[in-house]
Amino acid sequence: MSDLTELGVAGLRDGIRAGKFSAREVADQFIVKVSKAKALNAFLVETPDHAIAAARAADEAVAKGETLKPLAGVPIGMKDLFCTKGVETTAASHILEGFKPVYESTVSQNLWDAGAGMLGKLNMDQFAMGSSNETSYFGNVISPWRRGGGDNAPLAPGGSSGGSSAAVSAGLCPGATGTDTGGSIRQPAAFTGISGIKPTYGRCSRWGTIAFASSLDQAGPMARDVKDCAILLENMAGFDPKDSTSLNLPVPKWEDGLSADLRGKKIGIPKDYRLDGTPAEILNLWDAGVEWLKDAGAEIVEVSLPHTKYALPAYYIIAPAEASSNLARYDGVRYGLRDLPEGANLQDMYAATRAAGFGDEVKRRILIGTYVLSAGFYDAYFTQASKVRTLIARDFEIAFSQCDLLLTPTAPSAAFALGEKSADPLAMYLNDVFTVPSSLAGLPAMSVPGGLDGAGLPLGLQIIGKPLDEQGVLNAGLAIEQRAGFVARPEAWW
Amino acid sequence: MSESTYRIHGETGEWEVVVGLEVHAQVTSNAKLFSGASTAFGAEPNSQVSLIDAAMPGMLPVPNQECIRQAVRTGMALGAVINKWSRFDRKNYFYADLPQGYQISQLFHPLVGEGSLEISLDEKNPDAEVKTIGIERIHVEQDAGKLMHDQHPTRSYVDLNRAGVALMEIVSKPDMRSPQEAGAYLAKLRSIVRYVGSCDGNMDQGSMRADVNVSVRRPGEEFGTRTETKNVNSVRFVQQVVEIEAKRQVALIESGGKVVQETRLFDPDRGETRSMRSKEDAHDYRYFPDPDLLPLELDDAFLEACRESLPELPDAKRRRYESALGLSAYNAAVLTADADTARWFEALLAESVRVAGKSESELARPAANWLISDLFGALNKLGKDLDSSPVSPVQGAELLALAADGTLSGPLAKQVFEIMLETGESAPKIVEERGLKQTSDTGAIEAVIAEILAKNPNQLEQYRGGKEALFGFFVGQTMKAMQGKANPAVVNELLKKALG
Amino acid sequence: MSVDTATVKKVASLARIAISDSDAERLAPELNNILGWIEQLGEVDTSSVQPMTAVIPNTQRLRDDVVTEGGQRDAVLANAPQGEHGFFTVPKVVE
Ligand SMILES: [Mg+2]
């Protein structure tokens, strides 16, 4: 039997439809692969039964000659931020250990309704706070990638969707869900040589997804190529009356709309993203990206996003502030961990539970968020950050009056070694310098692999679009994909 | 209203009390403010809890239109500015009755802005001494759950049925200067929300409760430091709190102490307020806009529909009762103080018009008098209210019609009413079956009068000798002999003739 | 703005996270570092700028006043660390 795990979402879907192989064969092969990849620590929970049930349904539909659902029999990985009914959901935090939701998130339900199956719940940075997947209570995810030349230092898969990026790039699943608050889909995708898209804020329902920072959180797919991202996103997105910030708009047929012909499109190159100290390899890739897009017919224009340097500080006020409040519900009363020291009163119980249940990075952000909202500081911090956010969104608006899409690097470096930045929170935060501005503005943005650095590690390019223009983003991503010829895969060592 | 005269007489001189109220009124709605769980009172613990109310991970709020509509209507009834653009904020604090760790409320941009209401301290003449109390704002927010402390020796029990129920917080300006004014304000506010139908006003079920802000100052000087006594649940208690707190503060200041801005609790059994130390460190609420919700933008059509659905409000109704129905100021005030009373009165009046075929203005006064003195008196004795009245407006109208057309005399009407209260039967049926009709049969009355004059020669002699006050005696004797059924006017006329 | 250990403890207490003295001492410079970096936002002239309210233009929808949920006590209590007789329970609160 051929190795079906070499196929992506489209290949599996089409093969099952065409009867080339059964969905059960697909599920079985991926299940085995997942079970053998424990060294990566990408999965927190394996759910073979879920994947098999979906496969069985797909195979039955094939046997009966029924029209297949859009993702019939395609097994995927589910980031552990999505609540899954009856399946432990922890956001990689001790404080939610053992929590089995009695409900299913809208995004995961949409995927199951489309016929997909779940291979398991994917590890991540705790409560999606981190850029290296080192903040999980359940251990680091190890990137399947290694530097060349016999350097076996374990590398970060990026974060917070590090389990997703590792699993997809290692071929443990053809696609996975991610969530992106300040770059948590795009940066790990770039670190592991896969594609990932964060749609316009409001495209994917946040209902049933554990909140980090509500005004920024968006779900999106991570997969091996642009087309697979389009297919998955189509089946994740959609209006949800249960989420007040959900956009009441039909979901476009992004897969059908894919086209690498960029004639008539203007691509903006934001000069403010040319930061001091950015490695030459990253800048060179950016230049290559410009050439590829020109080759696809696009016109290149230089644009300015003058408030770019303030995006990260604004983000590190807004996101922790929202998080400090969103995470107040983890108090040991209704679910999850309870730490009740001898003789403790209610408030002592809260403090003990939260001290024991939250990891250091989560605590750090809760403290920052609590501080910036506290009496006397609110205006100087939160109000100012919200105003700067307006200015950042306005920068994009002005830029988009001169172009259709923006091209930037995804991250300022290739994957770093685990432990390399974990001692310095600020250094870690700076990883999201290119992804955070578009998050603050709620814009669709994706990362596609563009090439390898000198150490043989993947580098990604980011395309940012106007609100609701996921199609434009995907199409530019496709144009780059076709020209970059990125085929590198990590060699299996696990 | 004339200059406030309520003063605390301290050892060092006179003190004025300054009062503002924050009233929490539960919005009348089927479902909660942000979830689809029921608001019904008295259900099994945790049986009316949605996953949102329990703050399960990933759950999100979506506002209930009816709660917004009712708050807007309440604002309109208070002549307040309705903010077409408002938004929800989070008030962050930790407590076991607050599953999210924050209350969704409105601080920066409330739904309703400034308004006012008029209070009067003169029941007999409500238009004579009127004082306008400013409303600062009305915002919409979630109620908390309920904790029970007496079920277990070491544990408190948490019931989230109330968690997430919509409240309107109606904040007054510090415009009240006496316990009476504070009480009148709360009573008037309760009257208005009950008219509007935005809150049932059931204070004993907690549907309405007041946080009482009290400070004292030398008359005319700057405001002093205020305390806030939480969750006071009756008009009488509000008055007590104002008085107790004002006296406590004066005594404290005069003995060299300082009032601290704090939250206090009222203990009605001991008649005192005390500091709520358990919530002391919860002061830094870290308000910020709720990122799960968008700004609330109301369009003109929505506001117009709210305005059109408003009923006639108590002051307007009271004035109409006086001018169009010719009721006394006092009667009009009594009948309009509560929406249920006014509704009952108007039903009675409408039935009267139907039964008697006369105009409202002709029928209103006897109807009002009967309702206020006879029906209220009777209900009071029975310990019932209008809702549970054994006599319906239709039955009342029938009784009034029989009195008006002379079928029943005053005393007879009272007698029939007593029977109605006991049996629930209609007045015509009682009159018919028990023969309680008034008679104007002059022959029968003359015969009785002749008998009475013959039986009381002494009185007759005295009367004729000039003691005219004895006329009443003869009327009474005649009526008694006629078992109350004689037409009093005819009795008077015939007696005068007979007595010469 | 400089955050000392007392402030760290105060903030941690507001956030209901128990921390030891040594935690507070470790966190103070760390938070100072982050807050110091954040403070560059003060450079931006925002005097004529409104704070962002909706990320993507969108208006708040309102739900109908219909009871759609309830009667699911077991599901609501399913994950409770402690509960009895249909209640969540917590250490006794003295009000
Ligand atoms: Mg209050």
Ligand SMILES: [Zn+2]
């Ligand atoms: Zn309130």
